[in-house]
Every structure is written in C-alpha cells, then in structure tokens.
Amino acid sequence: MPFYIALIALVGLERLAELVVAKRNLAWAKAHGGREYGFGHYPFMVVLHSALLVACLVEASHRPFIPALGWTMLALVIAAQALRWWCIAVLGPRWNTRIIVIPGLPLVRRGPYRWMSHPNYVAVVLEGIALPLVHTAWVTALTFTVLNAGLLWVRIRAENAALAQALAEEPPPTAEQLS
Template sequence: METAAPWLLGFLIVQRLAELILARRNTARLLERGAREVAPGHYPLIVLLHSAWIATLLWFGHDQPVHPGWLAVFAALQGLRVWILATLGERWTTRIIVLDAPLVAAGPFRYLRHPNYTLVVAEIAVVPLALGLPLIALLFTLLNAAVLAIRIRAEDRALRGST
C-alpha cells in the first residue's frame, strides 16, 4: 500500500485536531459545572510528546509503504476510541478534570482502569509500525511510558481525592 501513508497521516492529524476541539469544549463545560483541573503542569509534556510523534511520523513516514496488517490493527483501535468517547461523552477530555460525580464504570471502563491510555500506548507503537518505522515506535513508546507514569499517578491521586 505505497500511497496510503499520506492518507493515514492525514487521518491521524485530522483526528487529533478534532479531539483537541472536543476536549476543549468538554473541559469548558465541565469547569462551568464546578469541576476542577488537577495537575496541569505535565500537560505541556503530553502536547510536546504527541506533536513530536506526529512530526516524526510525517518526516520519516510520509513516503513509506503502509503494512496492511498494522493498518488493520490501527483500524481496530479506532473502534476502541469510539467506544471510549461514547462511554465518557461530555466527560472525555485531554486534561485531568475532576467532577464531583461517580466515576464512569461502563463500557471499556468495566475491563480496564485507563482504557484511553491503553489505546494511546497501542497507537503510539502501531502507527510507526504500520509505516515500517520500528525504532520510532520504540522511542516514542518509551517516552510515552515516562509521561504516562507522571500522568496516571496524578490522575489516580486526583480521583482518590488526595490532590
């Protein structure tokens, strides 16, 4: 699938931009309802990591053939993304926003504590692999693990109410 890389990367960019718009809208609504943001200090690291990942994919992967098997895994992951977004609805955001309401325990949250992070971990590895870039998959998987260690610790602390 030689000409598919621009389509895959274009989809990824449009998807991420749409998610940022949705997240910004949801964050504003949650804050209006009395929610509060917790531990915003690491958020620029997340933005930097994801921006660098996409830029690196564009630089090294724009003209690479797309491996159909990895593309199929990526497509399957999009089903998980839709399930997560549908389950969280207006509570989905890219920041740690705590609302005085019960935690969501439906959908993928019945099976995974942090399904969105599981999805992102998988995508950060799968997209470069789909483009034949295993070293980029490894590098950004390691960087993402470091950022997620900070993020998940902060989120768990916030959800326990001990921020």
C-alpha cells in the first residue's frame, strides 16, 4: 500500500503541475483574444477528478494488490500520462484544463491529433480505469468511468461547438496590428 499511496501522491502532484500550466496558458490565450466556453461543468470536473484520487486510496485500503492486474494497470497509467503530456506539448500554449479557444486559429493536426480529435480525453479515460485498478479498486474505477462518461459527453459537445464557432470567426487583431 505505501507504493500505491506514493503513486496517488505523484498523480496529485501531476494534477497541480497541469493547473500551473493551464493558468499560464490561460493568460496567453486571453492576451490573444481567447474566450472561455462551457464553464458550467468545470467545477464538477474538478470535484470528480479530485474525488478519484481520494476514492482510490479509500477503496484500496480494503482491497488486495494483485500483481498481474496491478502491474498491467500501472503500465496503462504511465501510458496515459505519456499521452496526456504529449497532448500538452503538441498544443503548447493552446492547451488548458478549461475550454479556451482563440477565434480564427486552425485546429492542431499533428502529434496525436493526426489520428483523433480528443486524445487527451483518451488519456483521461485510460487513467480513470487503470489508476484505481492498480490496487484493485474496481468500484472506484467503475464509478469514475460512468460519471466521467457523462462529463465527457457534455465537455466534448461544448468543446466541439466552441471550436466550430471560433474557426468561423476572424482572429482578433494582435497588439502589434493595433499599433
């Protein structure tokens, strides 16, 4: 169990790192005319993702570690983190935990975005299943997956609508263009 506690703590630290990157990227996006969409579901997302970490620890304290399952799921957790940070790197300052789009900017079509529209959400789904199952927390994995499916249904619809609207608009003038 100490290894699992350390793993959950590392994932928690990773989440904090994401928030730091997101805050920096939010400032960049706002400076470039970015607008936020779909804010209504964001607080639920924060609570759900925070609850995942707590629930993993609570349930795992009552479950055995099954090596064949645990090590396989740990490999998936690592793969999910790699995919997430690949998405963050490819999107650069356009990546955020919120839905922020800049009118007129084209969609990113490189990295994992060559093959799918929302690879970061694939990482989220993988992690939501695998992280609890590292220590056999199957109730947490199932509950998070069901709740997250509803959240992603709302979020992807909001993101797609925001992107479609932003693509149809002209980009706002930059500070250099206004001078």
